[in-house]
Amino acid sequence: MTGDVRTEDGCRLWADQAGVGAPLVLCHGGPGMWDYLGPVARLLDRHARVIRWDQRGCGRSERRGPYSIGRFVADLDAVRERLAGPRTAVLGHSWGAHLALRYAIDHPERVSHLIYVSGTGIDPDRGWHPHYERNLRRRLGPHLDRWEALGARDRTPAEDRERAVLQWSADFADPDDAVRHAEEMATPWLGVNSDCNRAINAEVKQELRIRDLVARCRTLDLPVLIIDGPEDIRPRWGVDSLEKALPNCQRVSLPGSGHLPWVENPHGFRRAVTTFLDARREPASGT
Structure with a gap:
């Protein structure tokens, strides 16, 4: 069931929900992308009422700012209030994992479970991005020259999509299927909001330097x-400090x-998420 959510400042956010059970809100990555978590919803929709949404300025949502972490946390709260109810599980992927973490820190009473998928951690001193850049170029292999050539010039929308597909192909472990998986992510192509991407990424970097997220995570x-996927080109040690800071945390690495x-280990992913939700759910009233 697809419908819109209006934030308190009047921004229209695209949203969709499917399945039955306790609510689970998904937060896509980017920043600046649209929701690509339909396959996650299909894996889990017999176990939860899965709610997806396009973040402000992205995909099918209204293309307007401001683009800030605080604003996106407030937007997530609007989605939660309108579609999920007083308390929900939240699953975030990549940048969306940071958004979900920040939401849980700011509103712990509104979150029943937090699922942090392929995030990049909270350690300001041990930067992951140089390692990512090296791993990206290595994994692009025969596509590297084309990816760099497209990045060095102004691009048409079709070339934007082509470059994104090449870059996203490096996010998959199996090179034989990587481009196909990336093509599926880029279909339909809704365009990346570069202004949103720059603004949010810059604020995340600043936030990690000036805010003590470790101390807040401990509470x-x-x-x-x-x-985690062990073949992620973003180094997984970047998440170690987050894992250590969280008092009630478990971690699963999905082979291959x-x-x-x-995408590459759907059965392991579904088992990890559903086992976690089942084990940690509060008993129903009167039981």
Whole structure:
């Protein structure tokens, strides 16, 4: 069931929900992308009422700012209030994992479970991005020259999509299927909001330097599941400090998978998420 959510400042957010059970809100990555988590919803919709949404300025949502972490946290709260109810599980992927974490830190009473998928951690001193850049170029292999050539000039929308597909192909462990998986991510192509991407990425970097997220995570007394793909080109040690800071955390590494573990290890992903939700759900009233 597809419908819109209106934020308190009047921004229209595209949203969709499917399935039955307790609510689970998904937060896509980017920043600046649209929701590509339909396959996650299909894996889990017999176990939860899965709610997806396009973040402000992205995909099918209204293309307007402001683009800030605080604004996106407020938008997520609007989605939660309108579609999920007073308390929900939240699953975030990549940048969306950071958004979900920030939401849980700011509103722990509104989050029942937090699932942190392929995030990049909260350690400001041990930067992951140089390692990502090296790994990206290595994994692009025969596509590297074309990817660099497209990046060095102004591009048509079709070339934007082509470059994104090449870059996203490096997020998958199996080179034989990587471009096909990336093509599926880019279909339909809704365009990346570069202004949103730049603004949010810059704020995340600043936030990690000036805010003590480690201390705030130590006070986060709710169940957290971290899911990693060991073949992710973003180094997984970047998440170690987050894992250590969380008082109620478990971590699962899904063999044979990269940055989108539900694509390359769907059975392991579904088992990890559903086992976590089942084990950590509060008993129904009167039982």
